[in-house]
Amino acid sequence: MSMLTRREFLQAAGGAAMSRTMVHRAPFLAQGAVTAQAMNSEGIHSGASAPIQSLIFPAPREISISENDFVLDDQVRIVIPSNASEEDLFLANSLVNEIGDRFGLYLKIDRVENLDTQQRFILMGSRSNSLLGQCYSHLALSKDDDSTVPEGYLLRVEKNIVFVAGGDDRGVFYGMQSLRQLLISQDSRLYFKGVHIRDWPDKSFRGIYLFLPGRDNIAFFKRFVRDYMALYKFNTLIMEMGASMRLDKHPELNYGWVQFARDANYSCRNYPPGPFHDVEQNSSHQDTADGGFLEKEEVADLARWIKKHHIELIPEIASFTHSYYLLTRQKELAAVPENKWPDIYCPTNAKSYSLVFEVYDEYIDLLKPKSIHIGHDELFLPVGASPHCADTDIGELFGEDVCKIHDYLAAKGIKTQLWGDMLLESVRGVGLKKHVSPDGWTYQTPGGMTPEQVERLIPKDCLIFNWFWNKEEGSESDAEANEATLDKMGFQQVFGNFTPDMKNYETRKKRTTLLGAAPSSWAATNEFNFGKDLMINFLGSSSILWTGQVMQPDALIVQVQSMLPDVRGRLSGITPPSITEKVITPFDISERFNADHKLTSLGIDLPDLKTAVIYLQKVPFDLKLANGRSAIAVGVEGKGSSGLPGVTGISIGEAVSSLIFLHAAARPATSKESFRLIWDQQDTADLLGWYEVAYEDGFVTTIPIRYGVNILEWSWGKKTGAHSYCYGADALPIGRHSDSDATFFAYEWINPRLGKVIEEIRLKGTKGFRGGSNDFNNSYGPVIESNAVILKAVSGVRKRS
Known part of the structure; x- marks a missing residue:
């Protein structure tokens, strides 16, 4: 397993396996026929024949049908307090636009001191909303009926009232996402399906890893955030950045990045041309930002959009490994300067850190992130080819590098996240590993850090992304033992490169240091790639992380295929x-x-x-x-x-x-x-x-x-x-x-x-x-x-x- 890459693991573990799973799909076909009959002229599912469990995705913890649906017409009002917060206004305007843009009915928003219970209204708010207490009393509900769990919500659709209450802002926001899915048009009648729901997430970290979009895909990306990530209750976005944003202090890196992407693509290569002795390089990711770069104003606008939809943006700014973007015009800092496109900087050169921190600072100043993902996976350094590292313990250099970057970020109040494969000898092997290049050159690559080095060098407040949670066939690595080892070392972790077919998840999720998971996209951020490759992984992960329950592959495929007409319409905007x-x-x-x-x-x-x-x-x-x-x-x-x-x-x-x-x-x-x-x-x-x-x-x-x-x-x-x-x-x-x-x-x-x-x-x-x-x-x-x-x-x- 010592040379296994994230993407090879993804193929072995889930992405490819899920798409080749043995499934008899007849249940979907029968359901598809019924669904087709239940669709109205606007193409929105009538809900008349849909089982209650399928009304909302991911499925709520508690749901029951109420006596009446809530019919929408121009007499309905969305009510907000007279002293409405910015969040109250955002929720109200979002719902107005959702209904109006799809069906032409734009509801009015009323500021009120007191609820008029003779009027038909929609009320959404967290506990800070002054109208919520009145609605609780009118519906004879206890204020404890909304979940006290962070991000939990209460949703009630009655004949004359739609009420969405959250214990916090995220909770009411997710309640509105469920309400969006209850919107039905049938026989010239527009209504919300009558339900009572109490709901809350199983895991606090529900993420997606993807590349910064290119300029031509910004509109798609915004739809993906609003109409997919938010709608299906993801709350974290890890976005690979590199030199794909204009860097004022180092504009040469932007130029170098474009030249690097052109060289790889016009050479028709997944990995860059010209490696020393044709030794393996990988994870070039030249399709980040579609091989170009965005202006800072564009990136800032994306960050605002992400935050507005209650998603935490974690920039992934790779360092040490996969640092092509840093070295395109700074090859004197490369660990292996003979590479045409170096991917690892020399950690013994102080100038490497001057460059790293200046690039980090530009992202920090613009995005003000709570955390930064620093990469640090797949260290395939040919040790003998590195003039300053050949006689040095690479585990020491790796740990010192992580510690140095961690301390720099911590001084700014920013937490560190990284891939965890190099922290485990069970994943990367013990000591130096011998390899032979295609031209016959013999070289060695480092194994994992020793437990003693991890204990001494890696700060324990780093969040570790565990992408080695599945046992690769023929591997000696024990997947569940890996996460236990990280736990014993004192780390919190999330499952990275997550797929919804993880074995024994419902037991493994009980580990208190496991915060959640994030599936990954390892290709350009656009509808074609996400659509054909990632619907199973993304939606399956959404379900598992929210409900805590694993959907069987056949049920998941049935669910996803039935959702695709709506998903496709939202993501395409057509x-x-x-x-x-x-x-x-x-x-x-x-x-x-x-x-x-x-x-x-x-x-x-x-x-x-x-x-x-x-x-x-x-x-x-x-x-x-x-x-x-x-x-x-x-x-x-x-x-x-x-x-x-x-x-x-x-x-x-x-x-x-x-x-x-x-x-x-x-x-x-x-x-x-x-x-x-x-x-x-x-x-x-x-x-x-x-x-x-x-x-x-x-x-x-x-x-x-x-x-x-x-x-x-x-x-x-x-x-x-x-x-x-x-x-x-x-x-x-x-x-x-x-x-x-x-x-x-x-x-x-x-x-x-x-x-x-x-x-x-x-x-x-x-x-x-x-x-x-x-x-x-x-x-x-x-x-x-x-x-x-x-x-x-x-x-x-x-x-x-």
């Missing part, structure tokens, strides 16, 4: 035409059918499928059978032959607002993590083919068909080894019989040229596509297996008359 428009009709594509239920060359035999018009929400699909054929199948030529045509054309002849394709892959493919191809992240999701949209004026645009992004295999409901969910398309069961596992995926493409007539669509399959590698290297993976895209139906949203 409401598709199928939600807002009334006229949606199927196209007759049967004259291009070329396949029946068997694709003999691929060994595929589909079960009996429906042959009627069926609906997903309000989108109709015409599942015709014509001359014994029921679909269009186009080959994906990879290893072996598909035996199918590579292209087919489908007549449209209309100017539509959007097209909805009902399609599936013949076989499972792969969607690897985006960090497998940092320079080409889109292609980490296997490209099976594309639709060419040909307009009557000759212009052609394309729609990629990517596995796990907008398509999965038809047998997704029963097979193993498949991607867990499809972020960009919705599952629709189309088997003729209830026990027939056949699922196709409805993907809506919005026409970028509204009013332009689409002459035809051409479905094409790829040839010899290579995506991401299973290994952590600098190359594409092998050619994918041959496959097919099966198109069952196409429907269109007509333009308004």
